[in-house]
Amino acid sequence: MPLIELSGIERRFLLGDTTVHALAGLNLQINAGEYVAVMGPSGSGKSTLLNLLGLLDRPNEGTYKLEGRDVTTLSPDEQATVRSSRIGFVFQSFHLVPRLTAAENIALPMTLAGIPAAERNRRIAQALKDFGLENRADHKPDQLSGGQRQRVAIARATIMQPALILADEPTGNLDRHTGDEVVNLLEALNAKGVTLIVVTHDQGMGARARRQLIMEDGRLKADLQQTAMPNLAQISG
Amino acid sequence: MRLTDTLRFARDAATGYPMRTTLSVLAMSIGVAAVVILTALGDGARRYVVAQFSSLGTNLIIVLPGRSGTGGFNPANAITSTPRDLTIDDAGSLRRLPGVRRVAPLAVGTSEINFGGKLREVMVAGSTAEFIPIRNFEIAQGQSLPEEDWNRGSSVTVIGAKIREEMFGNNPAIGQLVRVGDRRLRVVGVLKSTGQGLGMNTDELVIVPVSLAQAMFNSNTLFRIMIEANSRDAIPGVKDQAMETLKQRHRGEEDVTVITQDAVLATFDKLLGALTLAVAGIAAISLAVAGILVMNVMLVAVTQRTGEIGLLKALGATARTIRLAFLAEAAMLSAVGALVGYLLGQLGAFALRQLFPVFPAYPPDWAVIAGLSTALATGLIFGVMPARRAARLDPVQALMKH
Numbered sequence: 001m002p003l004i005e006l007s008g009i010e011r012r013f014l015l016g017d018t019t020v021h022a023l024a025g026l027n028l029q030i031n032a033g034e035y036v037a038v039m040g041p042s043g044s045g046k047s048t049l050l051n052l053l054g055l056l057d058r059p060n061e062g063t064y065k066l067e068g069r070d071v072t073t074l075s076p077d078e079q080a081t082v083r084s085s086r087i088g089f090v091f092q093s094f095h096l097v098p099r100l101t102a103a104e105n106i107a108l109p110m111t112l113a114g115i116p117a118a119e120r121n122r123r124i125a126q127a128l129k130d131f132g133l134e135n136r137a138d139h140k141p142d143q144l145s146g147g148q149r150q151r152v153a154i155a156r157a158t159i160m161q162p163a164l165i166l167a168d169e170p171t172g173n174l175d176r177h178t179g180d181e182v183v184n185l186l187e188a189l190n191a192k193g194v195t196l197i198v199v200t201h202d203q204g205m206g207a208r209a210r211r212q213l214i215m216e217d218g219r220l221k222a223d224l225q226q227t228a229m230p231n232l233a234q235i236s237g
Numbered sequence: 238m239r240l241t242d243t244l245r246f247a248r249d250a251a252t253g254y255p256m257r258t259t260l261s262v263l264a265m266s267i268g269v270a271a272v273v274i275l276t277a278l279g280d281g282a283r284r285y286v287v288a289q290f291s292s293l294g295t296n297l298i299i300v301l302p303g304r305s306g307t308g309g310f311n312p313a314n315a316i317t318s319t320p321r322d323l324t325i326d327d328a329g330s331l332r333r334l335p336g337v338r339r340v341a342p343l344a345v346g347t348s349e350i351n352f353g354g355k356l357r358e359v360m361v362a363g364s365t366a367e368f369i370p371i372r373n374f375e376i377a378q379g380q381s382l383p384e385e386d387w388n389r390g391s392s393v394t395v396i397g398a399k400i401r402e403e404m405f406g407n408n409p410a411i412g413q414l415v416r417v418g419d420r421r422l423r424v425v426g427v428l429k430s431t432g433q434g435l436g437m438n439t440d441e442l443v444i445v446p447v448s449l450a451q452a453m454f455n456s457n458t459l460f461r462i463m464i465e466a467n468s469r470d471a472i473p474g475v476k477d478q479a480m481e482t483l484k485q486r487h488r489g490e491e492d493v494t495v496i497t498q499d500a501v502l503a504t505f506d507k508l509l510g511a512l513t514l515a516v517a518g519i520a521a522i523s524l525a526v527a528g529i530l531v532m533n534v535m536l537v538a539v540t541q542r543t544g545e546i547g548l549l550k551a552l553g554a555t556a557r558t559i560r561l562a563f564l565a566e567a568a569m570l571s572a573v574g575a576l577v578g579y580l581l582g583q584l585g586a587f588a589l590r591q592l593f594p595v596f597p598a599y600p601p602d603w604a605v606i607a608g609l610s611t612a613l614a615t616g617l618i619f620g621v622m623p624a625r626r627a628a629r630l631d632p633v634q635a636l637m638k639h
Contacts, residue, residue, distance in 0.1 A: 056551060056632040077555040084553020095548045095636070099253035109552045111242045156552070 001068050003163060003195050004030040004053065009062035011048050011218075022048040023059070024218040030197070032163065035190045037206040038199045040215035046199045047168065049215070053197065054087055054166050055079040067163065084113050088157030090186070092169035094149045096141040096156075102148075103128065103137040106155045113160065127155040131185070147178030154185055158194070165189065167198045171205060183208065238558045247565035254538070258570060261527075261534040265574025265616065266581055268524040269608050273582020275520045276604035277589065279513030284597040286505050290498060292431075294371050296338075296469055297498040298476050300331075300462040300483065304492050321487050322458035325387050325447060330486060331464055334478045336471035341368035342387065342447045343461040346454040350396075350443060351416040352404045359400060359443045361417065363450020369395070369428075371465045374439065379411040379426035382446055390446030394422040398430035399440035417443060418453050472497050517604050521611055527574065528615025535567050535623035539630075546627050547635025556628040563624035564617065571616020575609050582608075 011023040022045045030036055038046050051057035052064065055071060064072045071082060089095075096105045103124050110120045128134050131151045141149055150170060157165055167186060171179030183205060190196040200206050214222040238246070251258045302323040328342035344363035349356055362368070366382040369375075382395060394417060401410045401424075410424050422445060431439050451457060466475045480495045487493070539546070549559060582600060589598040 051633050054551065056636070077557070080550065080553050080555045083551065089551045091636070095544070095551075097545055097548070099249055108549075111246070112238050112549065112552055112554045112558060114239050114242075116239075160553075 002029040002065075003032040003034075003067060004028070005063075005065040005068075006052075007063055007065075009052065009059045009064065011045075011052065011057070011059050021218045023052070026062070026218070026220060028213070028220065028223075030195065032195055033190070033193050034195055034211055035187070035209045036195075036197045036211045036213060037209035038197065038213045038215060039201070039203075039206045040221070044215040045218040046215050048218075050166050050168055050197070050199050053164070054089060055083050084109060085160055086163050088160065088162040088165045090150070090153055090157050090165065090167035090170045092172040094141070094146075094153045094173070096149055096152060098141050101138050101140055102133055102144065102152045105141070105152055106159055108156060109160045123159055127159055131155045145178070146174050147181055150174060150178070150182045151185065154182070154189075158189060162194070164195045164197065167196070169200055170198065171200070171202065179205075238554070238561070243558075243561050243565050244569075246562050247569055250538070250542070250562070250566050251569055254541070257534050257537065261531050261570045262574040262577060264527040264530045265524075265571050265612055266576075266578030268520070268527040269575050269578025269612050270581035270585060271523050271578075272517055272520040272604060272608035272611075273579060273600045274585040274589070275516045276513055276608075277582070277586040277598040277600040279509065279516045280601045280604070281589070281596050281598035283506060283509035283513060284599075285595065286509060287502055288597070290502050290505060292373060293498065294373050294463070294465060296466040296472055297371070298464040298466060298472060298479060299496050299498070299501075300327075300464065300479060301460075301494050301496070302458060302492070304494055321490065321492050323462065323483075323493060324457060324459065325451070327483055327486055328459065328462045329387060330482055331462065331479055334475060334482065336467050336475045336478075337464055338467050339367040339371050339465040341365050341371050341463045342459045343368065343463060344447055344450045344454065344456065344458075345460045346450065346456075348418040348443075348453060349416075350400065350404065352413065355404055357400075357403060359417070359441060360438075361450055361453065362442055362444045363390075363447040363453075364444060365447055368444065368463070371463050372439075374431070375429040376426045377429040379424070381426055382444065383425075385446070387446075388448050390449030390452070392420060392422050392449065393425045393446070395426040395428060395444040396424055397428050397438075397440040397442040399438075400443060401427045417445065420449065420453060422449075472499065513601070513604070517607065521608070524608070524611045524615055527612070528571070528619040531567055531570050531574075531616050532619035532623060534570070535563060535620055536626070538566070539563065539623050539627045542627075543630060543635045543638040546630050547632050547638065550630070550632035551636060560624045560628040563627045564620050567620025567624065568613070568617050571612050571620075574616070575612035578612065579605065579609060 006026055006028040009023050009026040013020045013022055038049060040046050048057065052059060059072060063070055066082065066086065071079065074082065097108065106127055107120050107124050110123065128137050131154065133148065133151060133155065136144060136148055144152065165186065170182055170186065174182060186196055198205070198209065206212055210226050212224040213220060300323065325342050328340055331337060332340045341364050346361050347358060348361045350359045365387055366384050369381050377398065382393060383391060385391060394415065396410065404410070404415065405413065410427055413424050414421050415424060428439060464475060464479060466472045476495050476497055483493050484491050546559060586598045586600055589596065
C-alpha cells in the first residue's frame with residue numbers, strides 16, 4: 001500500500017476572469033520511506049502540490065489517499081488532526097513564532113495536540129540533543145543563526161513523529177554550507193524511515209533525492225527514479 | 238490544546254505586543270475607573286445628604302406653611318403662597334400634643350451684624366431655646382436663649398462660631414452688644430462649631446428670639462415649626478395630630494404641610510440613588526467604547542499574526558483551538574484592564590476622601606460588580622468576532638503572509 005496515492009487531481013484557481021490550472025490530471029504514488037524531490041519552474045504547481053499533500057489545500061477534483069484513507073473528504077478539523085499526527089512541515093522562511101523560545105517553538109505541535117507538559121519536556125530534551133540545540137533552548141528565534149533556526153524548525157516538524165515530512169525550499173534562505181547541514185539532517189530522518197518530500201529549485205539538492213518529480217504547467221513532466229544513491233553527496237560533502 | 242497552555246499562549250501573545258496591549262488595557266481600565274469614581278461620587282453625595290439630614294435632629298417632624306399635594310418633599314413647597322400664616326401661637330398649640338418632646342418655631346431672614354465697625358451679612362434664625370437641642374446644636378460659651386414667653390422676645394442673641402471669630406477675634410464675645418439690622422442685641426451664647434450643614438451654615442448663623450426676628454423682618458408668619466417626637470414610634474401619631482390641630486386652628490383648612498424627617502430622607506435617598514445609577518450608566522458607555530477598542534486591537538492582532546495563524550493551522554491546530562486562543566487573549570486584556578481600573582478607581586475614591594474628608598466617597602458594591610462584569614462581558618463579546626475571523630483564515634493564504 002503506497003503512503004500517498006493521488007488520482008485525477010485537479011486544482012484550479014480563478015485569477016481575474018481566467019482559470020489557472022495549477023494542477024491538472026495529476027496521478028502519483030509515493031511509497032513509505034521514499035525520498036522525493038519536486039522540481040520545476042515557478043508556477044509549475046510545485047507549491048500547490050505540497051499544500052495539497054499537506055492537507056492545507058483541497059483539490060477541485062480527484063482523490064488523495066494518505067495511508068490508504070481518503071483524506072479529501074475530511075472536515076477541516078479532521079484534516080487538522082491528520083496534519084498534527086502524520087505530517088511535518090519545514091518552510092523556506094522557517095516560520096518560527098518570534099516571541100517563543102527555541103524549546104517552546106519545538107513544543108508547539110505537542111502543545112496544540114494537548115500532550116501533557118511532562119511528556120512534552122521529555123521529548124523536547126531529546127530533540128534538543130538530537131539536533132545539537134541544547135545550549136539554544138531558551139533563545140528566541142532572533143538570537144539564532146539561520147542554520148539553527150532551520151534545525152529548530154526541523155525538530156518541530158519531527159516532534160510528533162510524523163510519517164511524512166514536507167519541506168518547501170528548506171535551504172532557500174541558507175548559505176551553501178548550512179544548507180548542506182540541513183539537507184543532511186533531513187536525509188538522516190529519511191534514513192530512519194520517514195518519507196521525505198522536498199520542493200526545490202536547487203538542481204544539486206534535487207539530484208540527491210532518489211526520485212525526482214519534474215513539474216511543468218501543473219502536470220508531471222518526468223518521474224525519474226534513481227536506482228542507486230548518487231555520489232553527489234560525497235562530492236559536495 | 239490544554240486550558241493552561243491556551244492561557245499561557247494568550248498571555249505570551251499579549252505581552253509580545255506591549256504597546257497594543259497597554260493601550261487596550263488602559264482604555265478598559267479608564268472605563269472601569271470612571272464607573273468606580275463616578276458612582277463613588279454619586280453615592281458619596283447620597284450618603285452626605287442623608288447624614289446631613291440625620292444631623293438635623295432625631296425624630297423630627299417639620300411643619301411648613303402652604304399645602305403640597307403629596308406627603309413627600311416637594312420643591313414647590315418653597316414657593317407656594319399660603320392663605321393663612323403659620324403663627325407663633327400655632328407652634329405653641331403643638332406643645333401640648335401627646336408624644337411631643339420639644340417644639341421650636343423658626344423664622345429666618347438675612348440681615349447685617351455690626352460690632353466695633355465690623356460689618357457682615359448674616360443669616361438670622363428666629364426661634365426659642367428649644368431650637369438648639371432639637372437641631373443637636375451645642376453651646377460652646379455662655380448660655381442658650383432664655384426660656385420665656387415666645388411672644389416676648391428679649392434683645393439677646395446666640396451667635397455661630399465663625400461670626401464670633403470674625404467679629405470679636407480673640408476678645409470675649411459674651412455680654413457684648415452687637416447691632417443686628419436695626420436692633421441692639423446682647424450676645425449671651427456662642428454655638429459650638431459644627432462645620433457646613435445642609436441649607437444653612439450653622440457657624441455663620443445668628444439665633445434670636447422668634448418674635449424679635451418676626452419684628453425685624455416685619456412678618457407674622459413662620460418659616461417652619463420643628464417638632465421633636467418622644468420616640469420614633471410616636472412620629473406618625475404626632476404628625477397626624479399636628480395636622481389635625483393646625484387644621485382646626487385654621488378653620489378646617491389644610492393649608493400647611495407636615496413632613497417627617499424619614500419621608501424627606503427617603504426622598505433624597507431615592508433621588509440621589511437614581512442619580513448615582515444614571516451616572517453609572519453614563520460611565521458604562523465608556524466601557525462599551527473600551528470593548529470596541531479591544532475588538533479593534535484584536536482585529537489588528539489577527540492581521541498582524543496572520544502568518545502565525547497559518548503556521549498553527551499547519552501544525553495541526555483546529556479552528557476551535559485558534560478561536561479559544563484569541564478569545565482568551567481578549568478576555569485577558571479586559572480582565573487585566575478591569576482589575577487595573579478597579580484599583581485606579583479605588584485609589585481615586587481614596588484621594589477624594591482625603592481631599593474632602595466630610596464626603597464619604599465610597600463606590601457602592603453593586604456599581605463595582607456591575608462595572609467589572611460589564612468590562613469582562615464587553616471584552617469577551619467584542620473578542621468573538623476577531624477570534625472567529627482568525628479561525629476561518631485559509632491556511633495557505635495565511636502562510637504566505639509571513
